[in-house]
Amino acid sequence: MFSHSRASASGLINGAKEAVALITKPRTLASRTLFPSRLANERLASHSHRPYATMNRDDNDPIEAIFRQKRLLRSRIRKELKNMDPVRRSEEDAAIQSIVLNAPWFQSSKSICAYISSPALREVDTSRIVSEILSKPANEGDVQNRKKLYVPRVEDRNSNMRMLRISSVDDLIVNSMDILEPALLDSDGKQHEDVLEASDPVDLFILPGLAFDRCGRRLGRGGGYYDLFLKKYQELTKQRQWKEPLRVALSYSVQIVEEGAIAVTSNDVSVDALASPAGVIPISPAAQERSMG
Ligand SMILES: Nc1nc2c(c(=O)[nH]1)N(C=O)[C@@H](CNc1ccc(C(=O)N[C@@H](CCC(=O)O)C(=O)O)cc1)CN2
Numbered sequence: 001m002f003s004h005s006r007a008s009a010s011g012l013i014n015g016a017k018e019a020v021a022l023i024t025k026p027r028t029l030a031s032r033t034l035f036p037s038r039l040a041n042e043r044l045a046s047h048s049h050r051p052y053a054t055m056n057r058d059d060n061d062p063i064e065a066i067f068r069q070k071r072l073l074r075s076r077i078r079k080e081l082k083n084m085d086p087v088r089r090s091e092e093d094a095a096i097q098s099i100v101l102n103a104p105w106f107q108s109s110k111s112i113c114a115y116i117s118s119p120a121l122r123e124v125d126t127s128r129i130v131s132e133i134l135s136k137p138a139n140e141g142d143v144q145n146r147k148k149l150y151v152p153r154v155e156d157r158n159s160n161m162r163m164l165r166i167s168s169v170d171d172l173i174v175n176s177m178d179i180l181e182p183a184l185l186d187s188d189g190k191q192h193e194d195v196l197e198a199s200d201p202v203d204l205f206i207l208p209g210l211a212f213d214r215c216g217r218r219l220g221r222g223g224g225y226y227d228l229f230l231k232k233y234q235e236l237t238k239q240r241q242w243k244e245p246l247r248v249a250l251s252y253s254v255q256i257v258e259e260g261a262i263a264v265t266s267n268d269v270s271v272d273a274l275a276s277p278a279g280v281i282p283i284s285p286a287a288q289e290r291s292m293g
């Protein structure tokens with residue numbers, strides 16, 4: 001598990017066209033200022049009785065219906081994660097990380113974007129994966145095993161996040177969301193490299209999320225950070241004619257939900273495979289080609 005003290009010391013709903021336009025339209029200042037309460041409101045909404053008028057609006061507005069379905073599922077999975085037996089949790093953390101660490105698609109990756117797991121959010125632990133990557137410095141040692149690691153840094157409340165390169169967990173500080181992220185400058189006072197400015201492509205994204213299905217749908221925490229970032233990276237990949245990175249989400253067993261339970265919009269980016277305690281579940285053609293299962 002990552003220690004804060006150490007770091008501080010150191011079912012596609014085919015929505016109507018107008019619905020898609022609604023979610024893809026540029027964010028306004030209003031949506032930015034509303035954001036801090038949006039996550040909290042989602043929680044409240046999912047726990048409270050909604051007035052008749054609101055339910056009616058949901059019925060007529062496909063986007064409202066999707067967001068409502070997402071809120072309900074987030075709330076259900078948060079509860080499941082909260083009730084998970086701690087022994088089982090650590091067994092699953094160990095199993096998932098071993099599966100990733102031993103996988104050929106992990107071992108052959110030279111450049112990886114991964115999340116720094118937060119115990120408070122009850123995310124699948126990534127500390128062993130992160131330590132393994134950082135223990136093989138990119139600038140020295142066995143050339144075959146050199147790997148670069150990029151981790152998220154939240155930029156604003158408008159769904160913008162960057163992926164910055166770190167070379168040590170000492171590069172991390174606790175942010176306002178209580179998640180470890182890279183400080184603006186490294187210990188030499190230099191800026192961390194932004195993955196969108198890197199000269200080489202990323203091979204692998206290790207993704208967090210609240211729920212996943214076996215068709216590759218992913219439900220995040222409602223900030224839209226990953227979806228927006230993944231879209232940006234897909235554009236870069238196209239521009240540079242690079243191969244798309246593999247998107248692998250780490251999932252406890254309780255986070256794998258039945259097909260159709262995850263409502264998605266055109267902004268949601270799907271995953272290629274799930275790494276679960278029972279093994280890797282390959283989903284996309286890219287995952288099948290690489291015999292990930
Ligand atoms: N480890 C990790 N880092 C990450 C993400 C992530 O999901 N996991 N993010 C991916 O986007 C970004 C940060 N986004 C976040 C979005 C919501 C919450 C959060 O605390 N959500 C609470 C609900 C808060 C509320 O209701 O007010 C929760 O889910 O319980 C945290 C980070 C970037 N870094």
Ligand SMILES: Nc1ncnc2c1ncn2[C@@H]1O[C@H](COP(=O)(O)OP(=O)(O)OP(=O)(O)O)[C@@H](O)[C@H]1O
Binds near residue numbers: 070220227268
């Ligand atoms: N590519 C995008 N461009 C602009 N806004 C986006 C984009 N992707 C998502 N959003 C917005 O972010 C908000 C949250 O989206 P959603 O509920 O799908 O997030 P999530 O998948 O749970 O979160 P995350 O992607 O961080 O894991 C929505 O208001 C959505 O319109």
